[in-house]
Amino acid sequence: MQAKKLNSPIVQVFVNPLTKTWVILTEFRESQDIMLRRTKEFDRSEEFGNIFKSLIPDHHISMRMTNPQFKAHRRLIQDSMTPAFLNEVSAPRIYEAFTSLVGVWTEKARLANGHPFSASDDCFKAALDAIWAVIFPLGPKDSVTNAQRQLLADTTSINSASSTNIDEPVVFPETPIPDAPKSVLTLTESLEHMGTSSQREAMIATALEKAKGRFSSDRKEEHVARCAMDDILRRELAAAKRENREPAYNTRTIFDELFGLLIAGHDTTSTTATWGFKLLSDHQEVQKKLREALRSGFPAAITECRQPTAEEICNTQIPYLDATQEEIIQKSMTSGGLARTAMVDTVLLGHHIPKGTSVLLMGNGPDFIEPPIGKIPEDRRSKSCQEAKGRIGSWDPADSNLFKPERWITKEDGKESFDPTSDPLLTFGLGPRGCFGRRMAHLELKIVLVLLLWNFELQSLPGTLMLFATFEFIIEWSWSLSWKFGIFD
Ligand code: HEM
Structure with missing residues (x-):
């Protein structure tokens, strides 16, 4: 809502008076870059981890990747x-x-x-x-x-x-x-x-x-x-x-x-x-x-x-x-957004993001089932995001809101095949988390x-x-x- 009102894919919101502001990003390419390639700068958000902490205190879902236990826990269930x-x-x-x-x-x-x-x-x-x-x-x-x-x-x-x-x-x-x-x-x-x-x-x-x-x-x-x-x-x-x-x-x-x-x-x-x-x-x-x-x-x-x-x-x-x-x-909107915390002082689309800031990466709304908000100049993006340009297809804004399985099908020599990279998808998150x-x-x-x-x-x-x-x-x-x-x- 706020992103649309301000016509900006990145906004900050005050969730409550006692916590720091949250940054909300409503843009697929930049969100994908954070989850896949900027994993030293952004990790599991404290708020997301806390949801599970009371119930399963020793589960890796609430651990950061820098915690030496994280890998050991993952090894235990990897099979x-x-x-x-x-x-x-x-x-x-x-x-x-x-x-x-x-x-x-x-x-x-x-x-x-x-x-x-x-x-x-x-x-x-x-x-x-x-x-x-x-x-x-x-x-x-x-x-x-x-x-x-x-x-x-x-x-x-x-x-x-x-x-x-x-x-x-x-x-x-x-x-x-x-x-x-x-x-x-x-x-x-x-x-x-x-x-x-x-x-x-x-x-x-x-x-x-x-x-x-x-x-x-x-x-x-x-x-x-x-x-x-x-x-x-x-x-x-x-x-x-x-x-x-x-x-x-x-x-x-x-x-x-x-x-x-x-x-x-x-x-x-x-x-x-x-x-x-x-x-x-x-x-x-x-x-x-x-x-x-x-x-x-x-x-x-x-x-x-x-x-x-x-x-x-x-x-x-x-x-x-x-x-x-x-x-x-x-x-399905099963998960509407992914949460990360900035582990270091960093920059997102030209904005300074202090260490400890929670960032919510939206997985629906503009740029997913609605047209994107504004056009982002390439030089505002991170270097890794610029380098990855074009690896995943993009929604056709004209029909991104429709239920249309055909968007995931490609045709070559008359043969149809399923292409999971033809469109953006963040429902499962991405990368090591x-x-x-x-x-x-x-x-x-x-x-x-x-x-x-x-x-x-x-x-x-x-x-x-x-x-x-x-x-x-x-x-x-x-x-x-x-x-x-x-x-x-
Ligand atoms: C349609 C079904 C599912 C959806 C939409 C879903 C979605 C998600 C999302 C959004 C996350 C957080 C990702 C991130 O922060 O980048 C997550 C994490 C996780 N999911 Fe799923 N999930 C599904 C099914 C499952 C199943 C079947 C299992 C295991 C049996 C599972 C186990 C986990 C675990 C262990 C994590 C934590 C990973 C970590 O902290 O590194 N999920 N899931």
Whole structure:
């Protein structure tokens, strides 16, 4: 707002009388330069780090890169984002959780009789099941989505919506959430919660204890990583052997790094996926094109009248699927801005920035989904920014506000391919402090989009429910019935 009012991509704001002023930058190239190339001048902002400090005090998210612990913490969890771990551990767990969501929505569609119903809460819970199973061993009784599916499968009818108004949403009974996931939901919903939750601590301690037992066994098959926690323990075991000491499993560092993955990866991914459903429901033409791309991308699944497997989803490149996913990530507004603190006295677009100043780098608004504010002379930019000119494409201001996956597609010799560098994107941040879980988020969103669009049609909402504040969808199960009965060939 202030940037537009003053017609300047860089402004300072007084957040409150007791803190220093903040600098807000609304310009992609300069923000990208700060995150990618000026990493000695700008690091994690104190305010951003403080959000997590009360909950996970020993997680690297609130550390500066100059802290010697930062690298050690990153090493502990680094295997969880390798292609092998993502394909062999994460993908099947995520796939299972969202297949359960398909089950829940199939039951809901049966009971709703054409009425709309809210989708965001179910997506939130399935995303919790998914990330939980990737990080900790998840037993069938811990899955919130499975319990909900069972409850609905046992229900024969619901009378919560008016029989005369088909647009009135149906409200479904909710199964009680088991204690451990409930404590996680409570904590993630209130990040300002002080101290630690005893249920969460007990849950992690029990899981660690069980894994410790498996890892001390002589049987090789017990040592295979089944979740991120196993990987961390294996690393600790190896380090202890090297250093000729007892392995230390129950440490604050291990607790916080594990739990940190869960909170950093849950809400963000489910919010982005829910925005995806909303955008696809509002843009029927994109949904139709994407469904057609999926049908031609997974021919074996069509022939065999089944949904694509996790392996097929991981190993198949469908440019329009990648492009839609990138467009959802850009338009989702899951993270509107990235925060950094100046570690030294420096200069930004010709302005002096004293050491300790917090800088907010906007990831939407002008220069993203609106035309840029003014034209910045090249010589006002940093040297590194000038040198990197042209490496990333730029939005066409005429349509930057539209939901248009095609902007991420390039054509060469008639062949379409997905180009992630064709447009600016800051939703995950960038550089060494950018999102650690970006690859897992992409994988999860890909699986969600394929499974949900394969099984359901997200219809347009009636006007009263079209608000951006609500996430309600009419979900029709005709698609799933269609392939089940082989109507499409
Ligand atoms: C759509 C989903 C996601 C979005 C939009 C998102 C966004 C972000 C953003 C904006 C940051 C800060 C980046 C910066 O300051 O430059 C971040 C950091 C982080 N994210 Fe994500 N994230 C997502 C999913 C995940 C997942 C699935 C995980 C792990 C399982 C994860 C783990 C982390 C961690 C550990 C950090 C801290 C990195 C550091 O401090 O160096 N995120 N994420």
